[in-house]
Amino acid sequence: MSDSANATTERTESGESDATGGPQIGAVAGKDDAVLRVDDLQKSFGGLTATDHATFEVERGTITGLIGPNGAGKSTIFNLISGFYEPDGGTVTVNGTDVTGMEPYEVAEHGLVRTFQTPRKLEGMTVREAMLVGPRNQPGESFLNLFTSPGTVGDSESANLADAERILADFEIDHLATQPATDISGGQMKLVELARAMLAEPEVLLLDEPVAGVNPTLAKKLKTQIRRLNERGTTFVLIEHDMEFVMDLADPIVVLDQGSVLTEGTPEAVRSDDRVIDAYLGGGA
Numbered sequence: 001m002s003d004s005a006n007a008t009t010e011r012t013e014s015g016e017s018d019a020t021g022g023p024q025i026g027a028v029a030g031k032d033d034a035v036l037r038v039d040d041l042q043k044s045f046g047g048l049t050a051t052d053h054a055t056f057e058v059e060r061g062t063i064t065g066l067i068g069p070n071g072a073g074k075s076t077i078f079n080l081i082s083g084f085y086e087p088d089g090g091t092v093t094v095n096g097t098d099v100t101g102m103e104p105y106e107v108a109e110h111g112l113v114r115t116f117q118t119p120r121k122l123e124g125m126t127v128r129e130a131m132l133v134g135p136r137n138q139p140g141e142s143f144l145n146l147f148t149s150p151g152t153v154g155d156s157e158s159a160n161l162a163d164a165e166r167i168l169a170d171f172e173i174d175h176l177a178t179q180p181a182t183d184i185s186g187g188q189m190k191l192v193e194l195a196r197a198m199l200a201e202p203e204v205l206l207l208d209e210p211v212a213g214v215n216p217t218l219a220k221k222l223k224t225q226i227r228r229l230n231e232r233g234t235t236f237v238l239i240e241h242d243m244e245f246v247m248d249l250a251d252p253i254v255v256l257d258q259g260s261v262l263t264e265g266t267p268e269a270v271r272s273d274d275r276v277i278d279a280y281l282g283g284g285a
């Protein structure tokens, strides 16, 4: 899995800063509809090519699915786009800005944030505190100020706390706020991770397997939340092995195989594409 900590070029999460402005669907003069462009992206680990000249675009306002067999390079591409890995070649453009090689917090400032396959259960924190790690422009510090030096809490921390409370309520998980983040279920953690990512007000949110290991009731809740946030203007790119989930939610679908884009199209087109079927059978997913 590409979320592993042993990659020499992997960066630690430096917090998800505030995106500049809210979603602007088709409103930016001179910008086309591609909110994200991945152009000729390349990444190798030793002799292994994980991303092989991958090129695709994500249209503003879509929920785009990124699928492919195990090891196709999906998570690596997410890490390259969001600044957690440095590419060997190629470019990533967010909202018309070349963000290639930027740190994750800088990419977040340009409006793109990612979640992880396995959200980190933050030891010793309540869900509310976990929500406050890294939002806006105060990587990893705001919640500490809130709880260790109440006298120093400024307007921005109060605003973050208020936003965290609002988003937890919006996601109907405010009842979890005071629970230790280590005590909630994996599915609830995925909801918290999505809620937490929304604190950064991203224009583009990359979701890495949002329903892996999540029970059907919570998966339905996640699907509803993603649709709702998309209707409000957030563009989503979604890696998911649950084909029913991704085919129902996403359009278009981009198919990766061996680090390259094999094809892209509507769920119906992709589902009936022989090359996709062959890739999955060959990949053993």
Ligand SMILES: Nc1ncnc2c1ncn2[C@@H]1O[C@H](COP(=O)(O)OP(=O)(O)OP(=O)(O)O)[C@@H](O)[C@H]1O
Residues within 6 Å of the ligand: 001, 002, 003, 004, 006, 007, 008, 010, 045, 048, 049, 050, 068, 069, 070, 071, 072, 073, 074, 075, 076, 077
């Ligand atoms: N940090 C890393 N160090 C070494 N090899 C890596 C690293 N991350 C990914 N790889 C390798 O790159 C290839 C692509 O992995 P990646 O996790 O991106 O695929 P994936 O499509 O997300 O797979 P899965 O669906 O199983 O999660 C794999 O062969 C993987 O072993």
